[in-house]
Amino acid sequence: MVEKAYKFRFYPTPEQENLLRRTLGCVRLIYNKALAARTTAWYENKERVGYAQTSTMLTSWKKEEQLDFLNEVSCVPLQQSLRHLQTAFSNFFSERAKYPNFKKKRNGGSAEFTKSAFKWKNGQVYLAKCAEPLPIRWSRQLPSGCVPSTITVKLDPSGRWSVSLRINDPRDLTLKLVQKQIGIDLGIKFLLTTSDGEKVTNPKNLNKLHKKLRLAQKSLSRKTKGSNNYQKARLKVARIYAKIKDSRLDYTHKLTTQLIRENQTIVVEDLAVKNMVKNHNPPPSPPGRGARGVGCDANWGEIVRQLDYKAKWYGRELIVIDRYFPSSKRCSNCGHIVDKLPLSIREWDCPECGIHHDRDINASINILAAGLAVSVCGATVRPEGSKSQKAGAMKQKAPTSDVRESRAVC
Numbered sequence: 001m002v003e004k005a006y007k008f009r010f011y012p013t014p015e016q017e018n019l020l021r022r023t024l025g026c027v028r029l030i031y032n033k034a035l036a037a038r039t040t041a042w043y044e045n046k047e048r049v050g051y052a053q054t055s056t057m058l059t060s061w062k063k064e065e066q067l068d069f070l071n072e073v074s075c076v077p078l079q080q081s082l083r084h085l086q087t088a089f090s091n092f093f094s095e096r097a098k099y100p101n102f103k104k105k106r107n108g109g110s111a112e113f114t115k116s117a118f119k120w121k122n123g124q125v126y127l128a129k130c131a132e133p134l135p136i137r138w139s140r141q142l143p144s145g146c147v148p149s150t151i152t153v154k155l156d157p158s159g160r161w162s163v164s165l166r167i168n169d170p171r172d173l174t175l176k177l178v179q180k181q182i183g184i185d186l187g188i189k190f191l192l193t194t195s196d197g198e199k200v201t202n203p204k205n206l207n208k209l210h211k212k213l214r215l216a217q218k219s220l221s222r223k224t225k226g227s228n229n230y231q232k233a234r235l236k237v238a239r240i241y242a243k244i245k246d247s248r249l250d251y252t253h254k255l256t257t258q259l260i261r262e263n264q265t266i267v268v269e270d271l272a273v274k275n276m277v278k279n280h281n282p283p284p285s286p287p288g289r290g291a292r293g294v295g296c297d298a299n300w301g302e303i304v305r306q307l308d309y310k311a312k313w314y315g316r317e318l319i320v321i322d323r324y325f326p327s328s329k330r331c332s333n334c335g336h337i338v339d340k341l342p343l344s345i346r347e348w349d350c351p352e353c354g355i356h357h358d359r360d361i362n363a364s365i366n367i368l369a370a371g372l373a374v375s376v377c378g379a380t381v382r383p384e385g386s387k388s389q390k391a392g393a394m395k396q397k398a399p400t401s402d403v404r405e406s407r408a409v410c
Helices: 014-045 051-063 065-072 075-093 205-222 228-262 291-298 300-314 359-377 389-394 403-409
Strands: 002-009 109-114 118-121 124-127 150-155 161-169 181-186 190-194 199-201 265-269 317-321 347-349 356-358
Touching (some): 014 075, 014 109, 014 150, 051 075, 075 109, 124 150, 181 359, 190 359, 205 228, 228 300, 265 300, 317 359, 356 359
Parallel strands (some): 181 265, 265 317
Antiparallel strands (some): 002 161, 109 150, 118 124, 150 161, 181 190, 190 199
C-alpha cells in the first residue's frame, strides 16, 4: 500500500471563497499566536511550551470577545496548525530545519481538514460549514475504492486555489524488471548526463521569463506599499513566478518518470545544494553557475527527491553515493585522479593512460561504478583525507577505497 496525494485545481463560489479565506486567516493567526507564545515563554522564563499547552491556549482564545470570529470556521484546521507548529519545532530541535517563521498573508496559506471536517460523497468533497461541494476540476480520477483520509486546501501567492487529497493506494505499482543501470551526473548547462553518454539539456525556465520578471518587479518597486496598484503589481509578479515553477516542475516529473521506467538501478551523487546556492556567481565562476543557476534552473534537489519516492513506488533501486567522491577528477579507464580540474575545463586527457574524457560523461561512468560497488559489497567511496561532520564526531578516519578494486573483490 502506497500513500499518495492527488492535487487538483478548483474554483470556489463567492460564498466558498469567503469562508475559505476566513479559515486561512484564522489558521495563520493561531499559528502565529502559538509561535509567539512559545518563543516568549522560552526567552522570558526558560519554559518549554508544547502542543498540549498551545491546545489549551486555543480553547481560551476562542472565549475572548475580540477573537470570537474563530468560532465561525471549522476548529479542525486550527488544531492542525498547532500540530504543524509542533512538527516544525521537532525538526528544529533535531537540526533538520531552521527556527519556525511567522506566516504572512501575502504567501497565501493552507488549511488541513481531517476526516471529521469533510465528507466524501459520490466523488465530491464537502468541507465543514460548506453546503455545496468544492467545484474541483478532476484532471484525473482517484484509484477505484480509495477514500481521502486528509484534505488540504491551499491558496498560492498568485491567487490560485488547489486541493490535495491524501489517499492510501492499494495497487501494486511495481514495474517489470529491466537490466539497464545508469549513473547520473547533474549539471547546469546539461541538466543531467548519463553513463550511456546521453545529455539532457536544461530548459532554463527562469531565463526564458527573466526579462519579463525583472520588468514586473521594477514596476512593483515603484508602487506605494499597501495600495491597490501595489496589490495588482504584486499579483503580476506572483503569476510569473507560478508559471516558472509550473513549467520546471512539469519537466522534472516527466524526466524522472522516464528515468524510472527505463532503468532498474539509478546512481546519483549526494550534492550539497544548500552550500552551492550561497555562491552568487562571483567573478571567478563561469556565467550561470551561481545560486540562480543551481537553485532556480537546475532543480537538483527536486530531481533526487522525485527519483527517491518514485523508485520506492515502482520497485526500482536508487543509490546515492558520497558527495566527496572525486567523480570528475578520476579517470574512468585507469582510475588515476588528477590534482585539479577547474569547472572551465569540460574535456581533458588522462596523464596516466592518455585517454580523452568528456568531463560529464566520465563523471557519470565513475558514479555508476561507485554506486554498484556500494550496492554489492558496501564499499566506501570517500577519498583519503576527506572528512565529514559525522566522521569528525565519531573521531574515526574514513578508509581509503578504490572503486575498481572494490568491484574486483566483490
